[in-house]
Amino acid sequence: xxxxxxxxxxFSFVLMILGALGMGYGFFTAPKTTDxxxxxxxxxxxxxxxAADAHGTxxxxxxxxxxxxxxxxxxxxxxxxxNRPWSAFFISAFFFLMISVTVLVFYAMxxxxxxxxxxxxxxxxxxxxxYILPGSILLFIFLLASGLHFNHMYVWMSPEAANDPILQEKxxxxxxxxxxxxxxxxxxxxxxxxxILRKNSIALDASGDIKIYKSTFNYSVVFLVIFAxxxxxxxxxxxxxxxxxxxxxxxxxxxxxxxxxSGITVIAIVTIYLRAKGFLPFVNxxxxxxxxxxxxxxxxxWAYFFFDQFMLQWYANIPEEAAYFHPRLxxxxxxxxxxxxxxxxxxxxxxxMDKDFKKTPWFVITAGVILLIGHFIDVYQxxxxxxxxxxxxxxxxxxxxxxxxxxxxIFVIFNALTKASLHAKGNxxxxxxxxxxxx
Amino acid sequence: xxxKVIQAMYDDDDVLLNAVKETREADYHIEEVFTPFxxxxxxxxxxxxxxxxxxxxxxxxxxxFFFAIWMMDYMMIIDWPQDIGGKPxxxxxxxxxxxxxxxxxxxxxxxxxxxxxxxxxxxKLWPFQEASNPDPRTTDDKFVMEVSLDGxxxxxxxxxxxxxxxxxxxxxxx
Numbered sequence: 001x002x003x004x005x006x007x008x009x010x011f012s013f014v015l016m017i018l019g020a021l022g023m024g025y026g027f028f029t030a031p032k033t034t035d036x037x038x039x040x041x042x043x044x045x046x047x048x049x050x051a052a053d054a055h056g057t058x059x060x061x062x063x064x065x066x067x068x069x070x071x072x073x074x075x076x077x078x079x080x081x082x083n084r085p086w087s088a089f090f091i092s093a094f095f096f097l098m099i100s101v102t103v104l105v106f107y108a109m110x111x112x113x114x115x116x117x118x119x120x121x122x123x124x125x126x127x128x129x130x131y132i133l134p135g136s137i138l139l140f141i142f143l144l145a146s147g148l149h150f151n152h153m154y155v156w157m158s159p160e161a162a163n164d165p166i167l168q169e170k171x172x173x174x175x176x177x178x179x180x181x182x183x184x185x186x187x188x189x190x191x192x193x194x195x196i197l198r199k200n201s202i203a204l205d206a207s208g209d210i211k212i213y214k215s216t217f218n219y220s221v222v223f224l225v226i227f228a229x230x231x232x233x234x235x236x237x238x239x240x241x242x243x244x245x246x247x248x249x250x251x252x253x254x255x256x257x258x259x260x261x262s263g264i265t266v267i268a269i270v271t272i273y274l275r276a277k278g279f280l281p282f283v284n285x286x287x288x289x290x291x292x293x294x295x296x297x298x299x300x301x302w303a304y305f306f307f308d309q310f311m312l313q314w315y316a317n318i319p320e321e322a323a324y325f326h327p328r329l330x331x332x333x334x335x336x337x338x339x340x341x342x343x344x345x346x347x348x349x350x351x352x353m354d355k356d357f358k359k360t361p362w363f364v365i366t367a368g369v370i371l372l373i374g375h376f377i378d379v380y381q382x383x384x385x386x387x388x389x390x391x392x393x394x395x396x397x398x399x400x401x402x403x404x405x406x407x408x409x410i411f412v413i414f415n416a417l418t419k420a421s422l423h424a425k426g427n428x429x430x431x432x433x434x435x436x437x438x439x
Numbered sequence: 440x441x442x443k444v445i446q447a448m449y450d451d452d453d454v455l456l457n458a459v460k461e462t463r464e465a466d467y468h469i470e471e472v473f474t475p476f477x478x479x480x481x482x483x484x485x486x487x488x489x490x491x492x493x494x495x496x497x498x499x500x501x502x503x504f505f506f507a508i509w510m511m512d513y514m515m516i517i518d519w520p521q522d523i524g525g526k527p528x529x530x531x532x533x534x535x536x537x538x539x540x541x542x543x544x545x546x547x548x549x550x551x552x553x554x555x556x557x558x559x560x561x562x563k564l565w566p567f568q569e570a571s572n573p574d575p576r577t578t579d580d581k582f583v584m585e586v587s588l589d590g591x592x593x594x595x596x597x598x599x600x601x602x603x604x605x606x607x608x609x610x611x612x613x
Contacts, residue, residue: 311536315524353497 002279002417008410015407022400026085034074037081079152080389086151087387088397090142092405094238095262095379097135099409101190102256102263104129105227107197111220117290119433120282122424123417124271126201128263130416131409132194136187138405143183143238147176153387156244166245174244179237186230193223204426213428231256242386246324248313254305255382258344261298262375265368267291270413272361279422285359286438292358295371296348302375303345327385332392336381343374376402442612443588444470445595446573447604448581452478455582458602459484462586465598470585470612473577492561496554503549507542573610587612 031037107125110118146153156174161167167174200216203209235252248254268291274280275288313321314329328337351367352358384392424430449455456478462469469485512531515521515538520528527533559565577583588595588609596607 307536307539311539314536317524355493 002274002414002422004414004418005277008414012407012411012414015403016411017407019400019402019404019407022396023085023089023404026088026397026400030085031078031081034071034078037074037078077389080387080391083152083387085397085401086142086145086153087383088401090139090153090387091376091379091383091398092401093135093139093142094383095259095376096131096405096409097139098255098259099263099266100129100131100135100413101227102260103267104132104190104194104197105224105260106263106267108193108220108223108227111197111217112224114217114429116429116432117287117436119424119427119429120280120287120436121267121271121291122201122427123420123422124274124280125267126198126420127413127416128266128270129194129198131412132190134408134412136191138408140183140187143180147180154241154244155386156241170244173236174241179241182233182237186234189226189230193219193226197223201424201426202420205421205424206426208426208428210428212426239382242383243324245320248309248321248324250305250309254302254309257298257302257305258375258378261295261302261344262372264291264294264298265371268295268364269368272365274417274422276361282423282434284437286436287433288361288364289355289358289438292352292364292367295364295367296352296358299345299348299352299371303341303349306341306345327390328381331385332390333381333385336377340374340377340381343370344378347371347374444585444610444612445588445592445599446608446610447584447586447599447602448574448576448606448608449584449603450581450605451603452582454603455584456481456484458584458599458604461602462584462599467589467595467598468587470587472585473572473574473583475578475580475582478582492554492558495557496550499553499557500546500550502553503545503547504542506549507538507545510545511538511541573608585612 103125107122107129109115110122110125145151146157149157152158155161156164156167156170157176161171196219197216200212200219204212204216232252235255239255240247240251268288271280271283271291272288275283310325310329313325327333347370348367351363351370357363380398427433447458449458452474455472455474459469459472459481463484463486472481472485474481515534516529516531522528523537526537563571572578572583573585574581574583584604586595586599592609599607
């Protein structure tokens with residue numbers, strides 16, 4: 001049995017409180033009227049001009065505008081500034097929720113494949129998926145707030161969308177009520193399967209009944225199929241519709257790859273932490289090695305999807321597609337866009353290539369932290385260009401949201417670890433997993 | 440020091456594996472083991488060092504990667520710039536994404552082919568090389584362990600018989 005160390009508990013509470021305060025500050029200080037924005041613009045005229053140059057679309061420097069244009073421009077800038085705390089909230093909420101959802105997917109994959117090596121890690125994975133419930137509640141609050149026009153995150157929800165023929169054609173899918181219902185169904189499905197898989201796993205410990213094993217296998221297979229479909233539409237709804245004119249068929253796989261590698265990284269980090277504390281004596285270096293192999297493999301998988309999506313649209317250079325990559329590749333997001341390729345692909349590729357490095361815990365932790373930072377930046381650059389525009393920064397709202405969700409994440413998963421024995425003794429493959437040895 | 444070896448033949452891979460372990464424990468020197476298929480764990484039992492082919496593979500991959508960078512620069516930028524899809528043809532950096540597939544392919548190509556060639560050279564498997572296995576039956580279903588003859592021949596033969604050898608032969612090793 002794991003006992004939640006009070007140090008870690010205090011740490012998670014400090015993160016949550018700091019984060020909540022910072023988020024409150026972010027919402028409180030967001031500009032209310034166009035006059036506030038005007039003031040902001042004048043106080044940072046130079047940086048604004050640079051941003052306006054980089055925008056490249058319909059935006060011009062304020063000086064050249066007629067008063068009507070100026071008003072529309074200010075309105076736009078106001079919406080972007082008001083979006084900032086929401087955007088920060090959404091980035092962190094989505095990042096941590098998807099980590100735990102993809103851990104559930106990874107867990108279901110182990111069941112569906114009847115894998116032998118990973119049984120010793122099952123309780124760690126189950127604990128990480130415990131975050132799905134609080135995570136989805138918080139994310140649903142965001143969805144509600146967006147649907148009720150508390151923010152301007154989704155352009156296609158605004159009244160101006162009625163004048164846009166492209167958005168009108170897409171409105172059979174992109175309409176607020178359908179979007180909300182779908183969002184609810186996705187989250188409900190993830191929570192249901194998490195609940196049933198965890199319940200079965202605990203029941204299997206108590207009875208060792210092979211019937212429970214078989215039913216868990218069936219639920220896992222059904223979940224994987226449902227997730228594959230839901231993840232596709234979830235990425236369209238929540239992320240791709242931030243840029244509603246742009247589309248990419250690879251997008252969902254790209255998001256999935258990014259989050260799956262983050263999820264596996266979190267499994268590895270939590271496992272190494274618990275093992276160092278002596279709670280997982282049955283986990284050997286071969287299990288760590290295999291987790292690191294997955295981190296390595298899925299980093300390359302991510303890079304593959306990233307490049308596939310990018311290269312075709314870069315090469316074709318069609319205006320409606322290039323508009324998505326312009327702020328990222330050539331605009332103000334360039335350092336994030338290029339930097340994340342280095343963090344998410346080049347570093348793990350070189351660090352985790354060697355077999356002995358994959359067995360060294362601190363190496364895996366280092367690579368894991370780099371990967372998590374990189375994929376957080378990835379989610380940031382997926383969302384921010386459409387919501388806060390070119391004047392992005394990483395200030396109090398962003399750091400506070402990250403702190404709050406990280407604190408909550410740590411608290412929930414380590415609290416869940418105390419709820420059941422870390423040794424899933426009911427699983428018939430337990431022995432195979434314990435003696436697992438990679439030559 | 441004689442160059443004589445005893446060739447002990449076995450007809451089962453598990454028996455062979457145990458024989459290899461026992462022979463090494465008895466301080467005899469195993470020259471070579473001939474098997475018709477890879478026997479799992481045999482390299483460890485024989486005490487062979489881990490392969491270094493992964494390192495050569497990495498080096499070859501790096502060579503291929505830089506070769507691709509140089510090759511595309513020479514072909515597409517320096518020697519014969521072409522207007523493809525309106526992309527600027529005078530700047531390597533602005534054309535780089537188009538060259539990534541070639542970098543990838545040549546990295547894999549160099550790593551794979553040079554690694555195979557290295558493996559053949561290291562195993563002395565070049566064209567017209569004659570087979571070096573002592574008995575043609577080792578390509579079918581028998582296993583031969585070559586132990587260098589050291590000391591009392593009779594004692595060694597008895598020992599090898601005891602490990603499960605079905606046939607013993609003393610041969611001169613060139």
